[in-house]
């Protein structure tokens with residue numbers, strides 16, 4: 469048996485990808501993780517595709533310098549533009565969040581009417597519509613961009629009256645479409661789940677791609693290379709940010725948990 473003990477490299481524009489890291493820590497025991505949050509250049513969702521592609525390639529190069537054995541693009545905006553390119557270009561497996569989110573939605577929906585909310589970049593890229601047409605053609609999608617949500621999360625504000633008012637306005641199209649399932653197509657949005665659930669009402673199932681993505685990572689690790697079962701040393705989780713490490717640590721610990729202890733500063737010079 470060949471073992472691959474290299475860490476999993478995970479990235480996002482900021483804190484949102486920590487929702488995926490939480491699922492990885494819970495569902496893929498024993499795997500080391502290196503996380504990069506590009507907080508210094510966030511948000512990605514309102515930037516042109518070529519710029520998000522450039523940032524994604526730079527981060528992947530950085531993660532590969534940390535000898536990661538797999539890349540998880542824990543950012544819908546980056547996955548929407550860079551997933552295919554990275555899969556073609558890299559020797560290590562690359563997992564995104566769009567396919568897992570749609571798979572989870574197909575399992576959750578009763579009537580097939582599924583809403584997808586995401587950043588302007590993700591929604592206007594058409595990545596959800598294209599992927600659903602290929603993999604889950606039975607789903608009837610209603611997509612809506614939610615500009616402003618990510619900024620609230622990065623400020624640590626996930627439940628104020630202002631977020632609630634914004635959510636009422638931005639979620640109107642998916643409410644009018646009477647969706648029974650809503651894909652949180654931005655990894656920041658699970659942190660707003662309470663507000664989004666209040667607005668959508670109890671009959672709508674909220675789907676985060678985090679757990680499903682972690683299951684996909686686990687399947688990748690199991691086949692054909694297995695994690696060493698008898699590993700005795702504690703798991704290593706490393707966090708890096710291009711923004712303010714103190715703020716990242718404080719909010720990261722609040723959103724992800726005590727695993728966010730030390731955060732290294734990174735500068736794109």
Ligand code: DGL
Pocket residue numbers: 480481482484485510511512513514542543544545546586587590618653654655656
């Ligand atoms: N968390 C990201 C996503 O899933 C990025 C949001 C942003 O930076 O605009 O889309």
